[in-house]
Amino acid sequence: MNQAKPVTRIQRRNRETIREAALDVFSQHGFRGATLDQIAQAAGLSKPNLLYYFPSKEAIHGELLSHLMTDWLEPLRALDEAGDPVEEILAYALRKLDMAQELPRESRLFANEIVQGAPRIMDMITGELKELVDEKAKVIRAWSDAGRLASVDPHHLIFSIWATTQHYADFDIQVRGILQTGNTDHFDDARRFLTHLYRSALTPTR
């Protein structure tokens, strides 16, 4: 059933080239908006050659999404119950902001998928992701109950961190259009702002 695949040098190189090109194209146009011709051209391969390495358009897209998930959940996984509550959450938010800056294509790929109803990753959301979020929400709630963190809804705190950080990747065009800066200086300002925002809201008052 499971054939032993050759996995030659060429295989590895071309499959990686295709993944890279597909990430560019899918993240910019979404699944239906992307075409195999675009991906083939971006990868410098012919269209039939693409389909020699991946059985279908869906297969390429699916591989990108599943590869993405691991990296995507890692920062939240790193939230440490043993650390200082405010600093842990702050570090999480800033780590997510770093990812928005360094991996904007991955963020947009994900955003495209969710905005259009997550037809291909609903299982992962209600399964692995929900499980992780619920677990960390429990940790956050415990911190609040212990008076080490302001009392906030843990789920909505996490949503707001996702929203404020991924916004800089997903809505990058809008952000740049309004700030009219060609470089990425504004990420420093974003870091300062989010630090203030969450430190203010999370530091226990008592």
Add this chain to the structure above:
Amino acid sequence: MNQAKPVTRIQRRNRETIREAALDVFSQHGFRGATLDQIAQAAGLSKPNLLYYFPSKEAIHGELLSHLMTDWLEPLRALDEAGDPVEEILAYALRKLDMAQELPRESRLFANEIVQGAPRIMDMITGELKELVDEKAKVIRAWSDAGRLASVDPHHLIFSIWATTQHYADFDIQVRGILQTGNTDHFDDARRFLTHLYRSALTPTR
């Protein structure tokens, strides 16, 4: 040049039916992912009939986007220099959250457009929108300078409000998947959370 169009009852009714159906379809699939057949079926009309009322797919999409803009900018326009700073900004955020709840399709239509590089509304972003944002940013900065508001980067404050509120429309599937509630109760929790978040961060400390 500008023909006097009949604008009969039927015209008004069918054009409205088409707009409604197109908003459903475009907001869910994006411009390229949406098809005229889908829109026609959703509107209960034949495809040629659609094109009797609108000259092209782009024309329908364009009309939706331009109609959207007015409503979309209104809450920010309403930010009143003469009001109480913290309450004004809070009211703006909550107004945006209401819109995410009541007009999620419009939010997703906009999100789809921006995520994919805003090919059709870049002018509006760097023009009308930027102008309005810069104007209101000046007001916010003045409030901060007068000690009536915590000192924050006005642009990033506005971005964060957009992000946190529109997230509930654009990523609705994800939010529901994680909270696993079929109803919209979670908007009340979101309102409480955002109120705390922005009140904490914006109330001057002195």
Add this chain to the structure above:
DNA sequence: GTAGTCGTTGATCATCTGGTCAAATCCATG
């Protein structure tokens, strides 16, 4: 170097999609 497998592609296919058109049907008005 050569056999045999791996890698590549031009040509082609079936389907989908935006858009057109002529003919048919509906409808308000006299």
Add this chain to the structure above:
DNA sequence: CATGGATTTGACCAGATGATCAACGACTAC
């Protein structure tokens, strides 16, 4: 109810798109 414009649609078109395949080219193990 007759007329002329408004509305509707079945049939069709051209181009795009995902996918296939036979044939050709390239690489590796012997």
